[in-house]
Amino acid sequence: MIDVEQLRKEFPILSTEVNGHALIYFDNAATNQKPKVVVDALQEYYDGYNSNVHRGAHTLADKATKAFEETRTLLQEFINAGKSEEVILTKGTTEGINLVAQTYGRMVLNEGDIVLVSTMEHHSNIVPWQLIAKEKGASVIPIPISEEGEIIFEEYERLLSDKVKVVAVNHASNALGTINPVEEIIQKAHEVNAKVLIDGAQSAAHLTVDVQAMDCDFFVTSAHKMFGPTGMGFLYGKEELLNAMPPFLGGGEMIKEVSFDGTTFNELPYKFEAGTPNIADTIAFGVAVQFINKWGRENIAAHEKALLDYATEKLKKEVPTAKIYGEAQNKVSVLSFVIENIHNYDIGMMLDARGIAVRTGHHCTQPLMARYGLEGTVRASFSAYNTFEEVDKFIEGLVRIVKMFG
Amino acid sequence: MAVMTKNIEEIQNEIIDEFDLLDGDRESTIFYIMELGQDLPAIDESDKVDENIIKGCQSKVWLTTDFVDGHVIFNADSNTDITKGLISLLIRVLNNRTPQEIINADLFFFDKIGMNGVIGSQRSNGFASMIKQMKFYALAYSAKG
Numbered sequence: 001m002i003d004v005e006q007l008r009k010e011f012p013i014l015s016t017e018v019n020g021h022a023l024i025y026f027d028n029a030a031t032n033q034k035p036k037v038v039v040d041a042l043q044e045y046y047d048g049y050n051s052n053v054h055r056g057a058h059t060l061a062d063k064a065t066k067a068f069e070e071t072r073t074l075l076q077e078f079i080n081a082g083k084s085e086e087v088i089l090t091k092g093t094t095e096g097i098n099l100v101a102q103t104y105g106r107m108v109l110n111e112g113d114i115v116l117v118s119t120m121e122h123h124s125n126i127v128p129w130q131l132i133a134k135e136k137g138a139s140v141i142p143i144p145i146s147e148e149g150e151i152i153f154e155e156y157e158r159l160l161s162d163k164v165k166v167v168a169v170n171h172a173s174n175a176l177g178t179i180n181p182v183e184e185i186i187q188k189a190h191e192v193n194a195k196v197l198i199d200g201a202q203s204a205a206h207l208t209v210d211v212q213a214m215d216c217d218f219f220v221t222s223a224h225k226m227f228g229p230t231g232m233g234f235l236y237g238k239e240e241l242l243n244a245m246p247p248f249l250g251g252g253e254m255i256k257e258v259s260f261d262g263t264t265f266n267e268l269p270y271k272f273e274a275g276t277p278n279i280a281d282t283i284a285f286g287v288a289v290q291f292i293n294k295w296g297r298e299n300i301a302a303h304e305k306a307l308l309d310y311a312t313e314k315l316k317k318e319v320p321t322a323k324i325y326g327e328a329q330n331k332v333s334v335l336s337f338v339i340e341n342i343h344n345y346d347i348g349m350m351l352d353a354r355g356i357a358v359r360t361g362h363h364c365t366q367p368l369m370a371r372y373g374l375e376g377t378v379r380a381s382f383s384a385y386n387t388f389e390e391v392d393k394f395i396e397g398l399v400r401i402v403k404m405f406g
Numbered sequence: 407m408a409v410m411t412k413n414i415e416e417i418q419n420e421i422i423d424e425f426d427l428l429d430g431d432r433e434s435t436i437f438y439i440m441e442l443g444q445d446l447p448a449i450d451e452s453d454k455v456d457e458n459i460i461k462g463c464q465s466k467v468w469l470t471t472d473f474v475d476g477h478v479i480f481n482a483d484s485n486t487d488i489t490k491g492l493i494s495l496l497i498r499v500l501n502n503r504t505p506q507e508i509i510n511a512d513l514f515f516f517d518k519i520g521m522n523g524v525i526g527s528q529r530s531n532g533f534a535s536m537i538k539q540m541k542f543y544a545l546a547y548s549a550k551g
């Protein structure tokens with residue numbers, strides 16, 4: 001098990017106060033906090049070896065390039081990709097999905113084709129597909145989900161056909177916490193020759209990800225949900241697909257030779273990394289990955305699961321007017337709920353007054369909210385550094401709110 | 407129609423005094439605003455339509471008006487109690503005034519009670535939208551004469 005007190009010491013923000021109360025940060029599904037080592041890495045880079053990568057013939061450039069490329073190798077190992085060239089550095093999950101939609105999607109989608117997404121996708125795994133589908137005369141069709149918040153597998157199988165070119169689903173839902181059976185989803189999609197993109201924004205810091213065992217065609221995630229910096233992430237793609245895809249953005253770095261008669265493109269991964277990259281955050285991302293490795297994903301997952309189970313039980317027992325959304329068998333540490341007669345915004349504001357940070361609203365999943373006839377929910381999402389005492393204070397806060405306004 | 411005895415400035419000072427009693431405690435302030443919200447009479451469901459929604463608010467806020475004897479009557483509702491509480495304060499200050507009084511009103515109580523720090527910048531923008539919409543109605547009635 002994780003020594004939570006030790007782990008907490010790595011995060012300076014966790015000993016701060018908000019509104020006169022010790023911060024209780026339960027908005028980890030939106031972004032989690034950064035350990036000091038990650039922030040230090042940013043400062044060390046800018047203070048010590050700031051330089052452009054891949055091109056300078058000097059010592060600093062070499063040092064920056066090595067540190068930059070080390071992150072790629074760390075990410076390759078982290079998701080067990082076959083080659084480091086299959087790891088494309090991006091601004092985050094959203095850019096990764098847009099990249100695949102605008103390149104692979106553009107290449108394969110034709111009039112009448114279908115992109116399947118689940119009803120519980122984040123807008124970032126819906127809208128990029130709608131944009132390219134509209135342009136190509138294709139359509140984006142949702143896979144229905146059950147009341148508990150699980151993909152209805154028979155419905156998924158029924159929707160699969162040779163018209164389906166892409167299946168894009170999340171590994172874990174940001175709004176419900178559901179862990180989707182991605183291996184089975186991928187296997188079924190491959191039977192009709194559809195390619196599968198897995199949105200790993202909510203899984204990478206919480207579950208062990210093995211892209212080869214999963215056999216996904218694309219996997220995307222964001223650094224800032226993995227104790228890393230914002231504006232940073234990566235796309236994994238199978239080499240043969242990435243090679244076949246046209247470039248996404250044009251510019252420096254992504255070319256082999258440029259002339260006015262025509263331009264040839266660089267090899268993987270640089271073909272998809274136009275322009276000077278986000279060097280500092282890439283290096284810090286690598287440090288975040290090492291941080292996760294140090295504490296162990298299994299340990300992190302076990303602690304988060306214990307927190308989720310404890311909070312779920314306690315909420316059901318002490319706040320009977322709460323209704324939980326997302327009661328799947330397998331969940332990441334997301335607890336989404338509404339309370340009778342009190343709006344989710346108001347609950348969020350009242351908890352904030354006690355230093356408790358939760359997310360309220362539609363969580364960028366409006367189709368999912370519509371599925372349940374909801375405007376939004378209150379979402380508490382836990383990370384490895386959260387404690388059972390914090391959950392107690394959170395539930396106490398809710399009990400008080402219900403007493404006053406329920 | 408009851409005759410207004412206090413002017414816009416006096417009502418605002420009254421509100422400032424009430425909030426002073428809360429001693430800047432954030433939780434008490436939010437609870438108080440929510441109570442004000444719960445006390446605001448609901449509007450008819452039939453008035454909760456898109457054309458009555460105030461744009462620029464994160465929550466849904468519906469505002470309707472009547473024009474009686476040269477005075478503007480405001481009715482409002484929201485799906486959240488905090489927002490209802492906020493607009494109830496504006497109604498308390500601006501209700502049953504002449505269009506000219508509303509147009510010229512200098513609304514200082516919001517800053518004086520430090521509400522920006524309590525409700526955050528997004529909701530503060532929403533509050534500004536409420537004021538804008540109320541003044542817009544007043545302007546429309548003043549044009550009617």
